[in-house]
Amino acid sequence: MLILDTMKLSRPISWFLLAFGVWSWAIWITFVKNLWKDGSGLAFDDSGDPTAYFWVHLLLAITSFLLGTGIGVIGLRGLRALRREAASGEGAATER
Numbered sequence: 001m002l003i004l005d006t007m008k009l010s011r012p013i014s015w016f017l018l019a020f021g022v023w024s025w026a027i028w029i030t031f032v033k034n035l036w037k038d039g040s041g042l043a044f045d046d047s048g049d050p051t052a053y054f055w056v057h058l059l060l061a062i063t064s065f066l067l068g069t070g071i072g073v074i075g076l077r078g079l080r081a082l083r084r085e086a087a088s089g090e091g092a093a094t095e096r
Helices: 011-036 052-095
Strands: none
Touching: 011 052
C-alpha cells in the first residue's frame, strides 16, 4: 500500500515560487517579442525564414513558460492551502 504524506510549503517559499512563475513569464515574453522582431540576421535569414537560432530559442522560451507556469501554480496552491488552514484554524478558535 502506498501512503502519500502531504507536504506543506511555508508562506515565504510559496510567495517565492509564485513570484518565480510570474518573473519567468515576464522575462520570456519580452525575449520572444524581441526574437520575433530581430533584424540582426540571427533569428531570420535574408529570405525571412527562421534560423536554427530562432527555433532553439523559441523552444527554450516555451520550456521556460511551461516550467514557470508549473512552479507558479505550486506556489499559488501553497498560498491557498495556507489561507484555508488559517481560515479553518480561526473558525475552530471562535467556536470554543
